[in-house]
Amino acid sequence: MQMNVDGKNYRTIWLKENESNVVQIIDQRSLPHRFVIEDLTTVDEVARAIKDMHVRGAGLIGATAGYGMYIAALHAPRDSDQAFLDQLVADGEKLKANRPTAVNLEWSVKRQLDAISACDGDFEAKIRVAKDMAQTIADEDSEFCRRIGEHGVAIIEEISQRKNGEVVNVLTHCNAGWLAFVDYGTATAPVYAAYDRGIKVHVWVDETRPRNQGASLTSWELGQHGVPHAVIVDNVGGHLMQHGMVDLVITGTDRTTYTGDVANKIGTYLKALAAKDNGIPFYVALPSSTFDWEIRDGVKEIPIEERDATEVKSIKGLHDGELKRVLLTPEDSPAVNYAFDVTPARLVTGLITERGICAASEEGVLGLYPEKRS
Numbered sequence: 001m002q003m004n005v006d007g008k009n010y011r012t013i014w015l016k017e018n019e020s021n022v023v024q025i026i027d028q029r030s031l032p033h034r035f036v037i038e039d040l041t042t043v044d045e046v047a048r049a050i051k052d053m054h055v056r057g058a059g060l061i062g063a064t065a066g067y068g069m070y071i072a073a074l075h076a077p078r079d080s081d082q083a084f085l086d087q088l089v090a091d092g093e094k095l096k097a098n099r100p101t102a103v104n105l106e107w108s109v110k111r112q113l114d115a116i117s118a119c120d121g122d123f124e125a126k127i128r129v130a131k132d133m134a135q136t137i138a139d140e141d142s143e144f145c146r147r148i149g150e151h152g153v154a155i156i157e158e159i160s161q162r163k164n165g166e167v168v169n170v171l172t173h174c175n176a177g178w179l180a181f182v183d184y185g186t187a188t189a190p191v192y193a194a195y196d197r198g199i200k201v202h203v204w205v206d207e208t209r210p211r212n213q214g215a216s217l218t219s220w221e222l223g224q225h226g227v228p229h230a231v232i233v234d235n236v237g238g239h240l241m242q243h244g245m246v247d248l249v250i251t252g253t254d255r256t257t258y259t260g261d262v263a264n265k266i267g268t269y270l271k272a273l274a275a276k277d278n279g280i281p282f283y284v285a286l287p288s289s290t291f292d293w294e295i296r297d298g299v300k301e302i303p304i305e306e307r308d309a310t311e312v313k314s315i316k317g318l319h320d321g322e323l324k325r326v327l328l329t330p331e332d333s334p335a336v337n338y339a340f341d342v343t344p345a346r347l348v349t350g351l352i353t354e355r356g357i358c359a360a361s362e363e364g365v366l367g368l369y370p371e372k373r374s
């Protein structure tokens, strides 16, 4: 079953009907309180949507960059092939700036540039290639997430059988649901698949300060699908684990090395440590677009995005029917805002990919993706 909002099927990004030079997105800044669809028609608008997190999540920012490159092709100068390509390279850099951790973004821009450069047709042909590639990136993301659900559901099914059909409690961090991808999501895909099969499942949703992607997005999309869940503050997970209230942790990732180190939303590492201490399986779900095939040591080499201190010092929510931001800290207190951390492979039970489940190790990953062996 695909993802629905008030019973209507949506993806997170698409081309506007009968106006294929307009990209439409769900503006996630207003969720869960308002469902707003936004039109994007220029590269600057797409870059801003990525930078200011109208769209966010590894797969979705990759797909957005794919559509952004199509918009770039529509507007690039047509004086010469070189001028056209130079503009696309510059626009690609603009799209990639500001969100350095999620590897899907640079992967998607590169995929577009490779495809467009390989086209020796006229400008219309190059634009068609960019449009087709944007659709392909989005379709693949959706299909890969669907398959992650098919593979990952076996883990939940097995726990459910072991518990004689009692509720399986899954803890997740941040939003790695369909809102972070094009459809289905990664961490949530096995949960949706389990729920759709009638397996009793319940999700502990970490609120995920400072942007609260769990509290505002994961909870909203689980609710839309009918999946039982409860929002918890970020520090509760360890307590729940100590008391047998978590059977399994599944998170997403923004970049995973081929050796199995996992970059994900800040705080993931602490959940992995707590899971290890309590003997609870800790899985990470990802499509192959999120692997970094170059980097061996995630802690040393994955760039960690630092965001504005405002996100730490204040919080946004609904007050008297209006979306408002309120200050939490002394006005003058400095704050720092690391957006991601890296969980070393040794703390990860397994990786759930579109090709199946593997160990978080070079051997495990290359066993599933033998074409990446050098």
Ligand code: MRU
Binding pocket: 056, 057, 058, 059, 173, 174, 175, 176, 180, 186, 213, 251, 252, 253, 254, 264, 265, 339
């Ligand atoms: O900063 P965000 O919201 O773009 O963070 C990315 C994420 O959605 C999470 O880190 C998520 O758990 C990874 S899966 C996309």
